[in-house]
Amino acid sequence: MTQPTLTFWGAAGTVTGSRFLVETDASRILVDAGLYQGPRELRQRNWEEFAVDPRTLDGVVLTHAHLDHCGYLPRLVRDGLDAPVLCTAETAELAAIVLRDSARLQEEDAAYATEAGFSKHDPALPLYDERDVERTLPLLRPVPLHDDVPLTEDSLVTLRSAGHILGATSVLVDAAGSRALFSGDLGRPGHPLVPRRENPPEADVVVVESTYGDRTHPAPPGGPADDVLADAIRRTVARGGSVLVPAFAIDRTELVLLRVGELMTSGAVPTVPVHLDSPMALRALDVYRRALAGVDPRLLPPGWDVETFGVPDLRIVRSADESVALNTPRQPCVIISASGMATGGRVVHHLAHQLGDARNCVVLTGYQAVGTRGRALLEGAREVKMHGRYVPVRAEVVNDPEFSVHADADEVLEWLSRCPSPPRAVYAVHGEPQAARALADRVTDELGWLAVVPRFGERVRLD
Structure with missing residues (x-):
């Protein structure tokens, strides 16, 4: 039997474009389908053919509704995705808003490119349009927190609160017996409007965000x-x-x-x-x-x-x-x-x-x-x-x-320290290179765990 693997198709070496592929002999699951944002060379990746044929995906799991985590979904649907997209009910509701707005902006950008004459297409083409979004939304499948949801014959998905925005979760994927935990965007301990983040469950590997991996937030104002x-x-x-x-x-x-x-x-x-x-x-x-x-x-x-x-x-x-x-x-x-x-x-x-x-x-x-x-x-x-x-x-x-509703370096370390037992590896993603490296070094120095900053397109075993 081929061992379960994880491939980093986004948020590796950068803050945006979260896309993580978990594969077994019987399943292909994409955790997050985010848009790349920022410099042109990153945004260009949105237009490149995705490394995995969307028609072969058995499911997608969304951690939350921010564009850099869900904004690539309609493009996948345009290219053939026809599989359930698991998320919380709040994420489904917010994602509908985000994706419709994104499609409108994509169409406006294409119209402007046509008018200005700087597109190689005439008329210029949007990355996706409103029709693609409306075909995407029925695929969203809300699931409750903490339920072990079978996605394929050898995979289970479990969502836990991440405390980042309404509906945000960390995602545990049990792939043929190997457990991969994806932190999603971790919230701070004192968010006044959403449920607090939950402690991490037992996992073989942890994929953790490092947006603020090289810094800590200032103390809250005294008044x-x-x-x-x-x-x-x-x-x-x-x-x-x-x-x-x-x-x-x-x-x-x-x-x-x-x-x-x-x-x-x-x-x-x-x-x-x-x-x-x-x-x-x-x-x-x-x-x-x-x-x-x-x-x-x-x-x-x-x-x-x-x-x-x-x-x-x-x-x-x-x-x-x-x-x-x-x-x-x-x-x-x-x-x-x-x-x-x-x-x-x-x-x-x-x-x-x-x-x-x-x-x-x-x-x-x-x-x-x-x-x-x-x-x-x-x-x-x-x-x-x-x-x-x-x-x-x-x-x-x-x-x-x-x-900021992102956990800082100290808060991420504190969250990781609550793992029931040390994972075999921690992968620092969703951060600029310096931030990801700094967090990985702290995980190694302070927790004594193996911590890696993965490369774009790198594939690792989960067993």
């Missing part, structure tokens, strides 16, 4: 006086500017709203209009509202409100005209808009109009991948390119790591 966001809002409003927060549409928007509401209701910052300008974030917000409606209020932050998340003057931006008006606000305000790395969406238009004004402030609230506008701003760029033009950066740019 509003030393709160990065509060200070930025106070400063900006005092000089007559507006605060622009690029935020991921799923989970990050909810956390930012929650924190802004706390600051304003406590009087720590002035109460100004808070504009939520992201159609995708609004749809995700509804999913969170439904999920949280039945939660015991005592388990939620004080003053939390299911409709406004505690924001005194929350204004929902629905039309394109309303969004355009926010490019040049008439009064100091807070604008929350996607995408979180400023790679697309309405926030790019706001940045194009507001970065040139020194009264304004941009608050970055999460990981900024290499090659994104967010990363350029984080690293002090004096100008950024948007819509074919360079825009000067005169606005203040602030990084607030409080909103």
